[in-house]
Amino acid sequence: MTLDDAVKLKTELLILGLTISDDAMQTVGEGGLEKVFWVFEMTPSTHKGTGDGTRPLPNDMLLPYDLYADVRYNPESPFKVHRSGETIILLKNNSELCEVRWPKRPDFYNKKTRSGESMKKVASMRGDCGLRVCFDNACNYFSKGEQCKFCNIVPARQRNREHVVTVKESEDIFDAVKDAIIDNPVCSHLAMTAGASKDDGLGNLPQILEKLKPLLKKKNFPIVTAITATRNKDETAYLCSTGISSVAFNLEIWDERIFTEICPGKTRRIGRRRWIEALKEARDLLKPARSLSSFVVGLEPAESLLEGIDYLSSVGIFPIMSPFVPMVGTDYEGREAPSPEWIWDVHERATELIYKNLPEAFCEEIWDGDIGICPSCTTTKLFFDFMRRIVPRENPRRLMSNESVNAFI
Ligand code: SF4
Secondary structure (H helix, E strand, O other), X not given: OOHHHHHHHHHHHHHHOEEEOHHHHOOEOOOEXXXXXXXXXXXXXXXXXXXXXXXXXXXXXXXXXXXXXXXXXXXXXXXXXXXXXXXXXXXXOOEEEEEOEOOEOOHHHXXXXXXXXXXXXXXXXXXXXXXXXXXXXXXXXXXXXXXXXXXXXXXXXXXXXXOOOOEOOHHXXXXXXXXXXXXXXXXXXXXXEEOOOOOOOXXXXXXXXXXXXXXXXXXXXXXXXXXXXXXXXXXXXXXXXXXXXXXXXXXXXXXXXXHHHHOHHHHHXXXXXXXXXXXXXXXXXXXXXXXXXXXXXXXXXXXXXXXXXXXXXXXXXXXXXXXXXXXXXXXXXXXXXXXHHHHHHHHHHHHHHHHHHOHHHHOHHHHOOOOXXXXXXXXXXXXXXXXXXXXXXXXXXXXXXXXXXXXXX
């Protein structure tokens, strides 16, 4: 299997999902890292037993070339994972493709914070290095019927109550981050996100970032905050002064008319113009290519998306991408997903544009996680895999978690 074959396989798995035999699943949640719907339920179908933890799916799986892919359940998929002796095998239309593995469950999943909260409900792990915290799993846009039409943050939380604490206390976040990154390091960078806050501002993020400052002094680790765009320059300046390495204000859609239709809350409460202004403010305050905006690939024509990628990268903003999945509980549940071939084509053209306009995004530091995410933990996105096709590199393997990429069977 070539690298291109492996990236194509990951693309198909993200779009088409898979089924998994009970036999292959038997150690998930004990030794293998189980799926936690820490922010979205990124699947086209619900999987009985994943939400309540009685029959958990693996979180991610490791494909050839050290590519991690999000495990997405879809009973209609041609892909299936089964067990053959001591090996876990991926099949397509009942033909064996390759061996797959899943990461080891980190010890902090069994620990509690000092307040008695389960750390796993506060912070979760992706791939073999990324710590994720959704500090508030509510989004104010839902209460007004203005939610982004592809998003299920609120229904996912309601369906998977056992998985997460809705609003995390800063002390609990401190304890989980300290354990996972500093005391028993299994993660090396942190991504924090939340739904839109009630006042359209930073919500409880400042309290959390102030709490984390002593940890950053002890050991510097990259943090990205993926939140709605700031309301003004002072807010951006504060955010960028807290020790974070990057921000992600995710515009999701470039075409103005389609953005208004799909993201009514973002349009009405902040607006596209302010959104782009905030990204530029962060660009001016952070290191190159640390002001990010994610796009959902598959909700607008390729031409308008590529126009946005070209524009943003040419002004120093790093556009990143996620393929559209018609997730359960969203306005778009049941819609047709874009074809893997189309996703491939758009990613390939977009990555070439970014390389031409913003080569700083391809630097070693960013590859190693300085934007709070890296090729080994962005298991739901493909852009790093396409960057690797332009600037050949191995995916990072971290010393502190070298065991985590071992097969667990
Ligand atoms: S702002 Fe949009 S994408 Fe973000 S949580 Fe709210 S509805 Fe979802």
